[in-house]
Structures are given as structure tokens and as C-alpha cells.
Amino acid sequence: MRTTRYGALAMAAAAALALSACGGGGGEEGAEEGGGEAGAESVRIGIKFDQPGLGFDEGGSYSGFDVDVARYVAGELGYSEDQIEWVEAPSANRENLLSNEQVDMIFATYSITDTRKETVDFAGPYFIAGQDLLVPVDSDITGPEDLDGRNLCSVTGSTSAQRVKDEYAEGVNLIEQPGYAECVSLMSGGQIDAVTTDDIILAGLAAQEANQGQFKVVGNPFSEEKYGVGLTKGSELCSDINAAIEKMIEEGAWEEALANNLEGVDYEPNAELNPPTPDDCA
């Protein structure tokens, strides 16, 4: 009797372990090293899963501009579609994922900065975004200066909202939410006047089917964010990736990806800077 009881407990524990093991998604262990040269079994690419228009998990398949660029680059490096293992790369974890060699490349609205260059390498840029504002279509806001006394939404810890407050409109009311979805929901309820982050992310939000025709990107960017491909320090992939990006732009696939993902939104990327020329590899 006693043994049965403790035996049952042990069985339950074993079942729980099995449960936790089978849930991992069954992904194959990918290329061991960050090097991941062509011919290796698969390539692990970090993207956003919750950023419509850039990297979005549509229930089993992935869509967005970052995803399309990643697919193209992976294709040029010799990986077919089913050799790509998509990994979620939330902003807070991107450096960790790379320095621990848990992904080979990151395409996740990843701005090239000097601080980040200390821990990771970058290829690209493949796009140049700028912090901007998303407002209702009938709004009179034309730039961050107009935000005094208005309500501005961003995600917790955003540098964009802080910049607006510090440099343009001291009297702005900041509200921080766990995600941009909450911000857009609040704006369609009429409680906030603008959402701020990189313009292409805003355009992606506005391009959502449910938001069509409701919002516009102001088009007055107040920063320059060079989206790069995050690589492990010392990776040898940089020049190959740059060549792939250049080819993508030349072939027109870059333009096409941008148009496809941001269809129906009144948004033009900063034409002086886009499409960009990749920087030289270090």
C-alpha cells in the first residue's frame, strides 16, 4: 500500500518530466558553432514573434519584413526554407542569444549601436528606420514637438518615449504598456494621442487588417536606427550576408518584401537613407 503510494508519486514525476521534454518543439539540434557554414544541417535565426509586419508568429508560419530578409539571406547562404529553425528573440535577450551561440543570426529590429558592438558583431544594415509617431488618421500631430500635454504610449523601458520627453516635449504624458498591441488598443479607444517607436514597426502595426485606415505614421523621424543582422562575435558570415543583402536590393526583392508586408499603409521609408548600403565588415 505504502509502496504503491510513493510509487504513484514517482510515476507522476516521471510523467511530468516526459511532458516537459516533449513540449520543446522537437527541433533538431542545429549547427553547433556560430559559424554555421553552408552544408551544415540547419541554421537558427532569431526573429520577433509578436511584431506584425516585421516578425510575427501567425500560428505555425512566420511573416514580416525581417523574416523575408532572413529567408532571402539564408537562401543565399545555401539553406533551404525547411533548414531554418526560427527562434524567438525578445529585445532583452538578443545579446544573450548571440554570445551564448544559441542562434546563428538575428533579424529582429536590431539597431546597430557602439555599445552592442562590444559584445556582438553586425552585418548590414539592411534597413534604416527612425523613431517616429503613429497617430489616428485625423490627428493634427505632425511631429514630437506637438506632444506637449498629450498622451504618448510606448512599451516599458523604451528609449523612444524618453527621447520625446527629454528633447521635444517636456509636458508629454507617458504611459508604458507590456506591448504595442496594448498601445494600439488604447489609441483606438481614443485615450491616447500617439504611439512611439521605430517607424517601420509602427507601419507594421497600422498595416494589420483590423487597423486598416485607422492610423498613419507621421513621417517625421527624429532618430536614425540602422537595422543590422546580429552575429556572434568573430563570426565569418558577415561579408556573405552583406553580399546577399546587396543582391536582394539589386534584384528588387527587398522593395517587394517591404511593399508586401506594409500593404495599405500611408508610409514611405526615409528615401534618403533607404535602401542602405551595408557597412564594411570589421
Add this chain to the structure above:
Amino acid sequence: MDSFLSLFEQYDVAAAFWVNIQLTFWAAIWSLLLGTLLALFRISPIASLQWFGATYVNIFRNTPLTIIIAFGVLALFGQLSVSLSSDFNLNFFRLAILGLSLYHAAFVCEAIRSGVNTVPLGQAEAARAIGLSFLPAARLVILPQAFRGAIAPLGNVLIALTKNSTVAAAGSVAESAGLMKTMIEFRSDMVIPIFFTFAFGFVLIVIPIGLLTTWASKKLAVSR
């Protein structure tokens, strides 16, 4: 060590904890009031109020607090334009208090009901025998004894509330859990010291509350 201390110059940890303490204080008062009212509903002779009390408790006790806090911001503020203060930030602070109060009131109600269960039947019978009707009997005889019997479970609700005040981070309130996340993101080399700073902060707040309520529940227990 120096770089650890420099963290405190850069980030105001004490202020973040102070926000948690304020959230806890106000939510404790409101949830105690609302919870007592709900407990009264549940023991009252009026069927519709009994039903309301029971339904309220079943709904709020079984919903994750994060969803309640999110509804406060997205539905009450976002859609219904409920404003609890003309000051923008104070409004979210108060919405968080509202969410915390609504959630914990369900637990306060159950704690008081368990306190009511410690009051012997004879007390209610005696109250009726001297001609008290429901409300005076509840106010003068039952609840005073029930509160004293409910101090331990109420103390547990208070401890839970203190810790749950961190969930207000999801409602645009700058408190300690949010600050810890920011600090770790910017100083990932100091993950462990940062965590233990915040963890011990909560240990320092929670353990005295536990000791105090245990002491009070013994001291104030109705001896039978």
C-alpha cells in the same frame, strides 16, 4: 562592490519599493472595506445579495491578477474613459489600486467568512434573543468576534497583496519588479546581486507582517 553600489546612484530602488508599499497600503484598506461588505452580503438574508457575493468571489478569486490589472488599463481607462485622477500618472496608480483591491477583496471576504465560522452559534442566538435584527447583530456581535478570529487569514491576504503589488508593473506603474527588469537588462553582469537586493527588500517587508499578524491573532483571539 563599488560598481554594485553605483547602481543605487543610477536607479532609485528605495523609491520603487515605496511605490509598492503605497500600493499595498491603499489596496489593503479598500479591499478590507469591500471584502467586509461582500462577507455581509454572503451572510445576509437577501438572496440576490448572497448570489452577488458568491459570484463575485468565484469570478475574482479564479482570474489571474494580471488579467484584472490589464482590464483596468485597457477597458476601464482605454474604452470606458474611467478617470480616477486628473493627473495622468496618478490615474494609473489608482487604477492599479482598484485592480488589486477588487482581486484581494474576494480573499478578504473568504477570510472574514472563515472568521464568522469561528463564532459559536450561541452568540447569534443570544443576539437574536435580545431582539437584535440582522444588521445590528452582525455589527455588534458577530463581526467584532469574526474579525478577531480572522486576523491570521487576513494577515496572509496582506502578505499576498504586498507581493502581488509587483504585478502593477503591467499597468504602467513604475514599481520594483519593473525596475529590477530594467536594471538587469542594462547591467546583465550583475544579475545575482540585483535580484537578491530586491528579494531581500521583500523579505524585510513580508516577514515582519507575518510575525505581527501571528502575534496579533494570538493576542486578540477570543478564548473559548
Add this chain to the structure above:
Amino acid sequence: MSAQQVLFDAPGPKAKRNILIGNIVGVLFIVGLLAWLITALAGQGQLTAAKWTPFLETRTWQFFLLPGLWDTLRAAGVAIVTSVVLGLLLGIGRLSHFLPIRWLAGVIVEFFRAVPVLLMMIFLWLAIGAASIMRPQDIPFIAVVTALTLYNGSVIAELVRSGVEGLPKGQREAGMAIGMTRGQSLRSIEVPQALTAMLPALVSQFVVILKDSALGYIITYTELLQNARRLGVGEGNLLQALLIAAVIFIIINFALSSLANRLSKLLSFRTAGPARKDPEQKVAAAVPAG
């Protein structure tokens, strides 16, 4: 005082009228509250069919809600088992006759009961990410389960301890009398009975685990709440998606709570100790987190 009817007399004609008036006022109050909510939401266009029809599509359930529910149940299920195991170890540790073990178990239990689960989850998520010990897609799951286990294991340890202490002394003495050691008596006589006595409180604790697993959305774990949010982003019906998630949580937790109630009635005469539904009676902080 359990029969609440003693609080008031069988109503006479006047009291009956008062109760009727009370009922009408009560119903009007409830109906009024609902009416305000519904008209206000309708005024904001939140009740239009477009916001709700996505929940009739298989795609919504197949790719968002059901996988989310599965991840919630998976995290909660694993955490329940590991919490019980940890709780038994720590609980027996706290009853040990060997002082350092008792002391160590005590410190662990008190520490993890005092630290908010959310704080622990965020820490584990970022710390495991920095330590490079597992596949990145597994980290949120591990962080959620570990945080839930440490907290709830400590609470269950207290349940076990108070369960054993709530047993009549005679149980242990009888064990000693037939020549068992202290440890044997604990394992074979006291803990099994304490578990039976504590089963209802244990099930209530499972509700806490299930609810707290929802905190995982803050660290990108793809549980029900997170998937509901992602669905809401795509369909523009965040509020409705959260409401559906809340309803699913309420149904599951309500079923678990009812189970706890039944167990406490059923088991009260199967053990020498008192079967309680309320973990609170003796145990500090066994109440609910987020």
C-alpha cells in the same frame, strides 16, 4: 457557527416585505451595473460582431487558444508535481531532528515564501538566458516552472509540516511503540495521513499555481494569456481575447476549487488529522498570488 440561518429569524410579514425590497434593490443594482458596462462598451464599438466572430473560427482555437491552454496546463502540471516533491522534501526537512537540516529547510521556505513569484520569474528568465545552459526557446518554460516550484514548494512544505503537527500525538507514539525509528514513523505513518488531511488545501494551492502561470506572459512564455494577446494583435480585438482567456481560467479554476471543497468533505473521516480546505488556518502566506 456554520448554519448562517441563525443570524436572522424566520421572516415575518414585515421582514418578508423588507427582504423583497432588498432583493429588488439588489437585482436593480446588479442589472444597472451590467447595463452601464454593456452600453458603455457598445458605445465604443466593442460589442460588434467583427470583434467576436474570430472566436468562431477553427484557426483561432487551433493556433492560438488551444496551444496557449496546452502550454498553461503543461507549465502548471509540471510545476504541481515538482512543487509537491519539493514540498515533501522541505516539509520533512523542517520536521527533521537534525538541527542544520531543519534550519536550512526553514530558511529556504521562509525566503521563497516572501519573494514575489513575478520577481523570481524575471530573474530566472534573464539569469538562465545569461548563463547559456539550455536552448533559448525552453528558457521561459523553465523559468516559469522553477519560480512556481520554489514558491509553491515552500508553501506545500508548510502544509506538510502543519499537517503532521496537526496529527494526534498517539499516531507517532504508536509508531515508536512498534519499534519504528522517527524517520520510519514520519514516512510510513505521519506524512501519508498528513497528506490526506492536507489534500483539499493542496488542491487549492494548485489553483494558485495555475493562476500564477499566467505571469509567464511577462517573460514571453507562450501560455494562454500571451497567445490571447497575440491573437488580439492580429485581429484587433485584444479586449475580447483577454476576456475569453479569463473565462477559460475561471472555468478551470472553479472546477479545481469545487474539487477541493468536495475532497475536504469526503476526506474528513479518512485521517486522524483535521481535513481543511483553508490552507490559511495554520500556514502563513498560503494565499494566492497573481
